[in-house]
Structure formats: structure tokens, C-alpha cells
Amino acid sequence: MALTWKDIIHFSVKGNPTPDTRVEKSESEWKQLLTPEQFRITRKKGTEAPHSGALCSVHDAGKYGCICCGTLLFDSSIKFESGTGWPSFTQPIKENAIKYIKDSSFGMVRVEVLCNTCDAHLGHVFPDGPPPSGLRYCINSVSMKMIKE
Numbered sequence: 550m551a552l553t554w555k556d557i558i559h560f561s562v563k564g565n566p567t568p569d570t571r572v573e574k575s576e577s578e579w580k581q582l583l584t585p586e587q588f589r590i591t592r593k594k595g596t597e598a599p600h601s602g603a604l605c606s607v608h609d610a611g612k613y614g615c616i617c618c619g620t621l622l623f624d625s626s627i628k629f630e631s632g633t634g635w636p637s638f639t640q641p642i643k644e645n646a647i648k649y650i651k652d653s654s655f656g657m658v659r660v661e662v663l664c665n666t667c668d669a670h671l672g673h674v675f676p677d678g679p680p681p682s683g684l685r686y687c688i689n690s691v692s693m694k695m696i697k698e
């Protein structure tokens with residue numbers, strides 16, 4: 550069943566679904582595994598410049614995995630062109646793939662999305678996506694790698 554904004558708010562307030570597995574590393578271990586840009590975005594909650602991401606205009610069939618731990622996050626069949634300059638999806642690949650955290654930074658209340666396996670920062674989710682779910686997962690290209698089919 551597709552997730553809706555109500556489900557997202559519920560997860561961010563009441564707690565997230567349990568992931569299949571957990572990957573936990575220290576900051577210095579991640580630093581060794583990632584490029585400086587990957588580290589800045591995924592471990593320091595950075596944001597890449599719009600339209601800069603390598604995966605933004607990719608619409609090949611495949612799956613998108615977390616750049617840090619490889620957990621599958623999204624499928625190309627649920628990717629859509631949002632015009633925002635970041636890869637956008639309407640649903641996660643699996644309900645427990647993503648973790649949702651209420652984010653009140655920059656004077657706005659938003660919902661941050663993280664990899665539920667390793668807590669990598671991915672981006673944010675907004676309630677202004679296309680039907681039927683109405684969700685728009687706005688994700689940094691740098692946070693993901695594509696696994697082509």
C-alpha cells in the first residue's frame with residue numbers, strides 16, 4: 550500500500566519502521582569511505598546545488614541505493630520530473646527503507662528523510678507530489694548510486 554503524508558507525519562512523530570538491518574560507523578570511518586562531497590551531504594546534512602546532481606535527469610530503469618551502505622531506497626518506476634533540480638520520487642522502494650525526522654531548521658518545519666539502515670541524510674519529503682500518494686521525496690543525487698537493471 551502506498552504511503553501518504555499522514556503516514557509520514559505519523560512516522561516522524563511516533564517513531565519509524567524497523568529497518569531490516571543496521572550499519573553503524575564512526576565519523577572517521579565514514580570519512581575514509583566517502584568523497585568529501587558525499588561526506589558533507591550524507592553525514593553533515595548538506596544539500597547539493599539544484600540541477601547539479603548526476604542522477605537528476607537520469608530516467609533509465611533501475612534502482613537507487615544509499616551511497617553509504619548500499620541499501621535500496623527508490624525504484625526508477627517511481628521517479629518523476631519535479632522541475633526542482635533534484636531527483637524526485639513518490640514512494641520509497643519499501644516502507645522501512647527510509648527514516649523520517651521532523652526538521653525545524655531554517656525557520657521551516659520540514660520532514661527530513663534518512664537511510665533507515667545507516668542514517669545517511671538523503672533530502673526531504675513534501676506533501677505536494679503527484680497523485681495518488683501526493684508525496685514528493687526530494688533527494689540529493691550525491692546520496693545515491695544507481696543500480697541499472
Ligand SMILES: [Zn+2]
Nearest residue numbers: 615618664667
Ligand atoms: Zn545507508
